[in-house]
Amino acid sequence: MPQNLTHKILAAHLVDGASLGAPGSEISLRIDQTLTQDATGTMAYLQFEALGLDRVQTELSVSYVDHNTLQMGFRNPDDHRYLRTVAKRYGLVYSPPGTGICHQLHLENFAKPGKTLIGSDSHTPTAGGLGMIAMGAGGLSVALAMAGEPYRIAMPKVVRVNLTGKLTGWATGKDIILHLLGMLTVKGGVGKVFEYAGPGVKTLTVPERATITNMGAELGATTSLFPADERARDFLTSMGRADDYEEWVADEGAEYDETIEIDLSKLEPLAAQPHMPDRVVPVRELAGMAVSQSAIGSCTNSSYADLKSVAQMLTGKRISETTDLLVSPGSKQVMKMLAHENLIEPLLDAGARMLEASCGPCIGMGGSPISEGVSVRTFNRNFEGRSGTQDAKVYLTSPLVAARVALDGAFTDPAGWGEPPAFPELPATTPSIRHLFIFPPEDGSGVEVLRGPNIVPLETFSELPETIGTRILLKTGDDITTDHILPAGAQITALRSNIPAISEYIFSRVDAEFVSRMKSAEGAPCRGVILGGENYGQGSSREHAALGPRHLGVCAVITKSLARIHRANLVNFGILPLLLKNPADYDRLSQGTELTIAATDLTPGGTIAIEAKGVGPIEVINDLTATELAIIQAGGLLNYVRAKREQ
Ligand code: SF4
DSSP states (O other), X not given: OOOOHHHHHHHHTBOTTOOOOSTTSEEEEOOOEEEEOHHHHHHHHHHHHHTTOSSOOSSEEEEEOOSSOOOSSSHHHHHHHHHHHHHHHHTOEEEOTTSBOHHHHHHHHTOOTTOEEEESSTTGGGGGGGSOEEEEOOHHXXXXXXXXXXXXXXXXXXXXXXXXXXXXXXXXXXXHHHHHHHHHOTTTXXXXXXXXXXXXXXXXXXXXXXXXXXXXXXXXXXXXXXXXXXXXXXHHHHTTOGGGOOOBOOOTTOOOSEEEEEEGXXXXXXXXXXXXXXXXXXXXXXXXXXXXXXXXXXXXXXXXXXXXXXXXXXXXXXXXXXXXEEEOOSBHHHHHHHHHTTOHHHHHHHTOEEOOSSSGGGGTSSOOOOTTOEEEESSSOOOTTTTSOTTOEEEEOOHHHHHHHHHHSBOOOGGGSOSOOOOOOOOSSOOOOGGGSBOOOSOOTTOOOOOOTTOOOOOOOOOOOSEEEEEEEEEOOSOOBHHXXXXXXXXXXXXTXXXXXXXXXXXXXXOTTHHHHHHHTTTSSSOEEEEOOTTBTBSOOOTHHHHHHHHHTEEEEEESOBOHHHHHHHHHTTOEEEEESSGGGGGGOOTTOEEEEXXXXXXXXXXXXXXXXXXXXXXXXXXXXXXXXXXXXXXXXXXXXHHHXXX
């Protein structure tokens, strides 16, 4: 039976004896490579350390520092030192701050056709540009993959994106993915892999392909990938990695769940309007709008070809005096190549500000636009406030459009732009920056892991008691978000590697007394239960919204209904999620009500009666699988995996 490329790679990585099921069914994958960035990495490595292993079990794991590279105060530099020493101790490659953005660096130095990669960053699919299955995942999943545990996903549908024709004029790879986003919306890729195929594929270089797979994350896709063909071979050869090339292409006549047709010759320069990546219009429709800032870079568009095109456009010209132009190369390799070809000088002469090779303005680390400013960015996200300026309007475009608006100080019609610069092909060989990575020793057992005061090892949580005598310490309304549970903000997120400190902020904006009530119950195996309404825990996937309450001693959350990702996080950290069988019972229970929960009566998917003092029995149900229940009884996933490995 001919197979598409996605099925080929997935089938080659299924854990023993399994087979690919129907879309939606669970599959377990062997993971070859992992990556982390610093913002999520510290917690992933604290979780890995809690598993008690001596070395990572993957073929390759890399720890990148690219998000919080500014070192104002001790916290970020302490994080960087922890990441460097933990990498050396446990066998990871470490990429110091300033070396580049994780996805660009991974593509250039480590991605391999036919392999699997998970990374604690949503744009990990960038590496799909080299024909691998690369997926974004939570920090705990990455920690478990580093420990050799399989990664479980729902079997995706595979969409064939059939490319025909060839890009013309000012249209670029960015416009292909913006076109798809406009067509499918930010929800259009959920549960799907976008596999690019057809005669148009060979017209695109690997960095152009990586721009497309990078922003497939904005479709909500499981991942996106291109075949590993002669273009991939040329790229790897140019990177000095010809030996890493293996052909991985779909079989002739392979079947797909869906097909989308795109004629590349029909595409024109596009822009995603504020504040969503799918609000896509042709650039010509924006002509006349003044632009106060242009920012070129990010893991989406910071390759050698991207920046060389920009340098070619700016050579001998001066940008508009009303527009600020920021340029961040994706890696020191890109920067070195520009320097070798004397392309930095024209950028500087044109008035561009050269930034460090890091995420920078994409994550709001500098480069915020003026108030109510229009910022044109080559990035992948334009959510309100992400730039650091709440009322700024961010448009997402290709580097060519971003360079053009910097020159003109406004959007103009591409019809009047004349001929685009020649597409910069990669040279046959490129300068290496491999010596800048810190590779681990064969045996890291003697390496001391250095932590600052803000990096605190994870505690070991206790098992679920057989009988829980506790009380409701907080009763919330409907639609409680993870932001209500743990607010965001620089002051709080800086404590991400220090669970005792960050836990002081749990429910701080809902009920300032909550933490002190929890603390006053110190000593009890279960200090308290939260009673929630409908859709408890909606919003972001932040693990700390479960870890913090767990640290404070919350052992169960009883709600009318629960958001899916938060429910998974509760299970992972050993908090029992229970649903009121009769939602009207919510009104019979109050803050302070004493409860007795016979945890030994719990069965997967079963109903039990909780004794509520002064109220009577309250029936609750759970929707847990047998494994999930065992995880909670063990005190969380780390305990569960640790115990399994000791058997
Ligand atoms: Fe995330 Fe932006 Fe960094 Fe890419 S460049 S990894 S989108 S913060």
